[in-house]
Amino acid sequence: MKAIYCTDRGPAADTLFLAEADRPVPGPGKVLVAMKTSGVNPSDVKTRSGAQGPMVADRVMIHNDGAGIIEAVGDGVDGSRVGERVWLYNVNRSADGVKQGTNGTAADYACVPAALAAPLPDQASFETGACLGVPAMTAHRAVLWAGPVAGKTVLVTGGAGAVGHSAIQIAKAMGARVISTVSSDEKAAVARQAGADAIINYRTENLEARITELAGPDGIDHVAEVDLAAHINLYPRTLSFNATVGAYASASDVNPALPFFPLAFRNICLQPVYVYSMSDAAKSDAIRDINALLAEGALTPIVARTFALDDVASAHQAVESGQLIGNAIVTL
Structure with a gap:
């Protein structure tokens, strides 16, 4: 599969690279998501730039938010979730949410704990799904x-x-x-x-x-x-x-x-x-209400621009410019 990795702190054009990676296999409690979109948030940009600390590994797959379709599940996850449209959050974070993680949504596939894959209402597009996590x-x-x-x-x-x-x-x-x-x-x-x-x-x-x-x-x-x-x-x-x-x-x-x-x-x-470090109860409440509002058409995030996976540096630069009104989304 293709994935975007960050290999250093600094400008997007110098630190973000498209590379081939092995398709992950979901272990116990996890789901494999075929990604359709990946959200680019100011916090992703700040992390890449070095504003929030040094690298946590030699290379890191980027982005926290995204949306896609569950393609496989690990042990302990209901098999009926295969084929489910989902939106992802907190993917590129440590378990406690305080530090950056090594996996992300800017890839053809993302393997995440099942709880980080929330059902995406039919009324919402995958682009909208990538605007929800952060x-x-x-x-x-x-x-x-x-x-x-x-x-x-x-x-x-x-x-x-x-x-x-x-x-x-x-x-x-x-x-x-x-x-x-x-x-x-x-x-x-x-x-x-x-x-x-x-x-x-x-x-x-x-x-x-x-x-x-x-x-x-x-x-x-x-x-x-x-x-x-x-x-x-x-x-x-x-x-x-x-x-x-x-x-x-x-x-x-x-x-x-x-x-x-x-x-x-x-x-x-x-x-x-x-x-990223909100309580599980706060996250559950947010997912419940966000999905209800999406289904009612009462929550309609703005997608300002979409970018191809191999143009992710431009997406980061657009967010850094401060000129976008709405969200920057990478499509896969």
């Missing part, structure tokens, strides 16, 4: 970690991003009123199409004033946060008492200062979100 599962946790959001006002920052777009759709489907921030008119249209009730362009509008105006005197109930450092000082002035925050990134400063007492006075509760 973006949609992160969005689910960022929106729902503190419980139901029905009847609440939820702020989704970065609503045109892959995670933010799914967060808007999930929050709306769960009964929330959604306010979203964006940085351009084009991105405003994307967030609005996803279902946001109100949009704030933080480049042209006063963010604090607009949040206060839109949220009303009670403030925001919950935030799905893409840049904690950029917004945490606004929380004591724009969030309600006992508000909650699910923060999955802090791009402007990875070590943000915490205004402890202003947050404590309002009992604002902050949950950092790292999809």
